[in-house]
Amino acid sequence: MNTPPTDIDLLDRLAAEYVLGTLRGPARRRLERWRSRSVLLDERCRFWEDGLMPLLRGLRPLEPPAHVWQGIRARLDLRSPARGSRARLYALAASVLLIVAIGAFFYWRTLAPPPRASVVATIAAPSGALMWQVEIYGAAGAPARLSVRAGALAAPPAGRDYELWALPKGRAPVSLGLLPYRHDAMHRALSLAQQQALANATQLAVSVEPAGGSPTGLPTGAVVFVASLRSMS
Amino acid sequence: MTGAAEADRELDARLTDLLRRCAQSDGEALQRLYALVSPTLFACLTRMLRRRSLAEEALQDVFVTVWQRAQQFRPERGRAMAWLVAIARYRAIDLLRHERFAAVLVADLPTGTAPGEEPGDDPTAMLAGTGLLERCLALLTREQRHCLELAFVGGNSHADVARLVGSPLGTVKSWIRRGLQSLKACLEA
Numbered sequence: 001m002n003t004p005p006t007d008i009d010l011l012d013r014l015a016a017e018y019v020l021g022t023l024r025g026p027a028r029r030r031l032e033r034w035r036s037r038s039v040l041l042d043e044r045c046r047f048w049e050d051g052l053m054p055l056l057r058g059l060r061p062l063e064p065p066a067h068v069w070q071g072i073r074a075r076l077d078l079r080s081p082a083r084g085s086r087a088r089l090y091a092l093a094a095s096v097l098l099i100v101a102i103g104a105f106f107y108w109r110t111l112a113p114p115p116r117a118s119v120v121a122t123i124a125a126p127s128g129a130l131m132w133q134v135e136i137y138g139a140a141g142a143p144a145r146l147s148v149r150a151g152a153l154a155a156p157p158a159g160r161d162y163e164l165w166a167l168p169k170g171r172a173p174v175s176l177g178l179l180p181y182r183h184d185a186m187h188r189a190l191s192l193a194q195q196q197a198l199a200n201a202t203q204l205a206v207s208v209e210p211a212g213g214s215p216t217g218l219p220t221g222a223v224v225f226v227a228s229l230r231s232m233s
Numbered sequence: 234m235t236g237a238a239e240a241d242r243e244l245d246a247r248l249t250d251l252l253r254r255c256a257q258s259d260g261e262a263l264q265r266l267y268a269l270v271s272p273t274l275f276a277c278l279t280r281m282l283r284r285r286s287l288a289e290e291a292l293q294d295v296f297v298t299v300w301q302r303a304q305q306f307r308p309e310r311g312r313a314m315a316w317l318v319a320i321a322r323y324r325a326i327d328l329l330r331h332e333r334f335a336a337v338l339v340a341d342l343p344t345g346t347a348p349g350e351e352p353g354d355d356p357t358a359m360l361a362g363t364g365l366l367e368r369c370l371a372l373l374t375r376e377q378r379h380c381l382e383l384a385f386v387g388g389n390s391h392a393d394v395a396r397l398v399g400s401p402l403g404t405v406k407s408w409i410r411r412g413l414q415s416l417k418a419c420l421e422a
Contacts, residue, residue: 046311061272078260
């Protein structure tokens with residue numbers, strides 16, 4: 001069948017299974033060809049793409065490693081210098097100056113207080129091997145940024161991830177995100193909820209979670225490490 | 234809910250603007266778009282593909298595709314975030330064709346939303362929509378909903394879903410078909 005069906009119910013059923021991902025193989029390829037030619041089919045696909053998207057809500061965002069963006073930039077050749085008239089060169093120079101100025105502004109804003117961790121925690125295996133070094137930056141009692149470095153032995157449990165939690169006194173754990181592995185590092189700004197949790201916490205915990213992180217917002221797997229937060233001030 | 238819906242519209246307007254600029258070959262817009270949505274798309278790809286290295290490769294493919302197809306995005310036809318999620322999920326499904334066994338282990342899936350979170354604290358708020366789907370999902374049977382999640386979130390085929398829930402393939406297909414019918418009736422009501 002080289003032309004899309006005209007039966008709207010059939011079109012809708014196919015669109016739904018295509019978006020859901022259960023339409024596979026040649027049928028999937030065929031629907032993709034039809035979609036590029038049929039406004040009606042395209043409209044039904046978009047209906048399901050919009051409608052089913054919230055099913056992903058349970059997923060915790062996961063920061064990709066820096067080399068992914070570098071790879072994208074290289075593949076798209078986004079760093080190639082602008083070519084063109086003298087005016088464009090001036091425009092380029094002006095924007096470089098602007099970027100330098102903005103950069104300097106933020107440099108002073110962010111680095112004026114020396115970037116020294118205010119609170120640290122060392123997460124180690126029972127053998128004493130370093131798993132993760134956690135550093136929290138910001139004024140005393142006002143954590144703002146989190147930095148985690150993984151030791152050589154920090155590897156993901158098969159098909160799962162390690163998730164870091166703040167344990168605020170008398171309250172439920174608050175996720176600080178997935179942990180990096182094997183010498184990798186993770187740096188991030190803390191959300192308000194994370195800042196409040198850390199300001200009231202003396203300990204961190206690490207749990208084993210489904211790949212991508214806890215689906216519920218609370219630890220669901222075994223807590224495998226607990227470490228105390230040490231103030232550096 | 235009004236606040237969430239407003240934040241949702243605002244995010245969509247921002248993404249739409251960035252996609253429009255990508256269509257004009259503005260590399261900085263792509264970088265901003267990446268900073269905004271890559272953690273969500275990477276979580277989605279990691280869940281479907283089960284291997285971080287494969288998910289990283291897929292994420293690169295996704296943003297190359299976004300760059301190349303940005304001019305095809307029509308905001309009047311659907312939400313920007315849905316368009317981006319669709320590109321990511323379809324790429325993952327294509328890769329799963331070549332990784333036949335990759336999805337077999339997908340057993341741990343979200344069965345609902347995180348309880349007790351303020352909308353503003355929800356890191357996946359950009360996927361939330363207006364809450365209509367949640368209301369419609371509540372009308373499904375447990376089996377229907379579980380099968381839909383295994384397929385949509387986990388990237389499982391009919392056969393994989395049947396294996397995971399331990400029910401005959403025909404039964405699973407019918408749960409999925411009826412689940413989709415109920416959702417459609419509710420979403421379009």
